[in-house]
Amino acid sequence: MSNVAELARLVEAGENVKAVAEAERLFLSGVSVQNILTEGLVAALRALSHKCTTENFQLLDVLLASRAMVEVIDQVVAQEIENGMDRIAAMHEARMDGDNCKKTLVIGTIEGDVHDLGKHLVATVSRISGIRVVNLGKDVPPQAFVDAAVRERAHIIGVSSLMTVCLPSINKIRPLAEKSGISPVIVAGGAAAQQVEKGYLDVDYVAFDVFDGLNYFTKLPYLS
Numbered sequence: 001m002s003n004v005a006e007l008a009r010l011v012e013a014g015e016n017v018k019a020v021a022e023a024e025r026l027f028l029s030g031v032s033v034q035n036i037l038t039e040g041l042v043a044a045l046r047a048l049s050h051k052c053t054t055e056n057f058q059l060l061d062v063l064l065a066s067r068a069m070v071e072v073i074d075q076v077v078a079q080e081i082e083n084g085m086d087r088i089a090a091m092h093e094a095r096m097d098g099d100n101c102k103k104t105l106v107i108g109t110i111e112g113d114v115h116d117l118g119k120h121l122v123a124t125v126s127r128i129s130g131i132r133v134v135n136l137g138k139d140v141p142p143q144a145f146v147d148a149a150v151r152e153r154a155h156i157i158g159v160s161s162l163m164t165v166c167l168p169s170i171n172k173i174r175p176l177a178e179k180s181g182i183s184p185v186i187v188a189g190g191a192a193a194q195q196v197e198k199g200y201l202d203v204d205y206v207a208f209d210v211f212d213g214l215n216y217f218t219k220l221p222y223l224s
């Protein structure tokens with residue numbers, strides 16, 4: 001059997017080696033990157049929600065699935081996009097044009113939140129699409145986003161949040177940026193951010209997934 005549901009099953013079960021092999025098979029049989037990411041990887045992780053609550057936290061299961069997902073992204077998906085075997089850019093009008101090369105994205109997961117798989121995926125896909133990416137990691141204070149944006153002359157700040165309680169920290173980024181004399185485009189993503197409006201977070205855009213985010217980054221004009 002070689003299908004996306006099987007990949008999702010393997011990732012959910014934490015079978016990293018088999019998941020990598022299954023993803024390779026799926027690409028060879030012509031399945032798209034978007035399908036593999038959405039139906040295979042993200043769906044598998046989301047299916048583990050019930051094992052990741054305050055009452056029921058099955059850490060090992062979730063971490064093994066997380067590892068399997070990262071290995072599929074780093075060993076197969078990144079390679080696949082780089083090889084240009086899948087027309088991800090064309091599909092999402094995210095062209096690897098000259099302008100992307102001039103854009104710098106500073107990205108991180110907001111303070112208090114250690115979820116970094118979605119952010120890792122966005123960083124990987126953006127980098128491959130020609131955007132210069134500075135990955136600040138997880139549990140990043142608002143001021144650290146701004147300091148990095150100043151230091152790196154970043155055009156875009158990408159902030160991820162999967163924890164509802166951490167959302168209020170996102171609102172601090174814009175005033176801190178203005179205080180530092182910069183006005184970057186601020187884009188939020190992640191399961192918690194997606195549940196609120198951009199005005200609530202004081203950001204320019206809330207992306208519903210990696211492709212939506214990349215499409216938005218790519219359409220932004222380059223500001224010198």
Ligand code: B12
Nearest residue numbers: 113114115116117118158160163164189190207209210213
């Ligand atoms: C894996 C996981 C973990 C792992 C994280 C491993 C890691 N290295 O990231 C571990 C085990 C560490 C973990 C810990 C906890 N977790 Co957890 N976790 C998850 C789980 C199951 C999957 C998340 C995931 O990685 N999905 C796959 C990625 C690829 O998807 P994604 O992040 O949504 O990203 C996509 C888009 O959103 C978008 N995107 C994301 N960020 C950005 C940013 C930008 C700029 C853009 C453009 C796009 C973008 O792109 C991605 C691809 O399309 C979710 C369930 C869920 N429904 O999300 C719970 C979940 C997020 N966790 C939850 C909880 C409660 C916890 C804990 C508090 C549990 C505990 N008892 O301690 C701790 C939190 C610790 C902390 N302070 O952060 C809750 C949060 C509830 C809430 N609303 O606040 C969830 C929703 C589960 C639930 N109960 O429903 N968790």
